[in-house]
Amino acid sequence: MKIPRNAVIVGYDGSPDADLAVEWADRAAVQRSAPLHLLTSLYDPAAVNLSPSTAWYELHLAELEQAVRDRLVGLASSSVTHELIGGPPVPALVDASAGAAMVVIGARGHTQAAGLLLGSVSQHVSRHATSPVVVVRRPEDAESRRIVVGIDGSGGSAAALDFAFAQAGLTGAPLRVVHGWWHTRPGRVEGLSNPINDIPEALASGERIVAEALAGRRERYPDVTVETVVVPRPPSVLLTEESATAALVVVGSRGRGTFKGMLLGSVSQDVLRTSRCPVAVVR
Template structure:
């Protein structure tokens, strides 16, 4: 039976190998969520005034517009191989990739992107479009990195912020869907101000501080653990850089989930320093979740 209910999973394609990897992951995600899949290619060339048709004497099917259509057709074919039960549709949309994918995120259940694509910036650790879309999307963004795996936990970064709470809720739902354990991770170095005017003591009892962090971590997970009794839950408090800790945990994870931004002096950034670093260096697929009231 073909799946055709609810908001779609949307995947962006550009003809790159990374985009086809994203299509395969997106097809599996659509099947698991029982949602349709929408394949989108952003066709920027009309904005530049570049001729789109085939040159005189060129073989049939030549030209930029035809090439764009082939990208989408190839992606649909690949998605159907992976999840034949999913309804897959595709579109070539005129415009730049970032605004098009952000517009798609308004009606999407999940947006799936490769970690890098074609063009002059393909050699970067992460594509510029992926960074921008992850920072502004109105739905969770799954960035396909590393080798997708069926074992290992769903790892979620926990810091007590509103975005972190959204990430924890998403991670529990995902762990339940996958039949996977959940590992909640909280990392700390030293106490830091979380708001303007915060006054910090000059001397700390680190044991007491660690105990408080452990309590906060357990409390952040407890309510969701009651809602998802089928999910085995572990939590880990680690003294170290939050970004480095999450990147290390990603080596054995099937998925890492982070909030788009968290606590601390950099929490006002559209994409927080921790989520930005994990986006660049994770060894597993990564989901970035924004607080719905702050998505922009």
């Protein structure tokens, strides 16, 4: 099936987090006047090992088709398409991301253990997709509209900041730009463009990073309310704390200090696991 160009693509498996992902994706598609495309996979890794019968597959297919029909009811998007595939969802979602506005997935699907905070599909898609990926979970503060974005002066955080500004502009949400750093040993400050030894100097450097990042973007988005935070806290800890009162946390896929060749940096991985609201990973 040909997926519409610049569609908002959402992976759907009938799980509670997938339902939340469809709701989030539907709003995003309406905000962008973009088509919405649901992708559902029949693939069940547990069933593959059991060599299920044709009757099992037919029952599974019927259940999924009914779940999709139910899920499509009441969507606000003007253009909605759906695709049912037989193979694993990760390669299909990653391939579809090449021409997508974004890919939206639930934090955990039906096959994930109850104690896990992040499922394997969301982990792999957020690592390998070429478009922004939004991993959706129920926000701790359901009333919050705030968007939080973490920056460190890297190219990855610049892309995250662009996404966050655009999302705030589309939704009218306030934007909170945060910058944190950590200590690798007493008296030494890491997480800045150049490691330094003095805390006041680190604060000043952090303020410069934020000011340089915002230069020009405030002018492009004059209606977006922006608040900045520069504090000596490890970035992943700071963003997780911020997520408790946010509607969305935005991170770059890789920041400063990430080894060349890594597809997802340690901060973005940590935030995906521990965030208390949806997370957008941007390249």
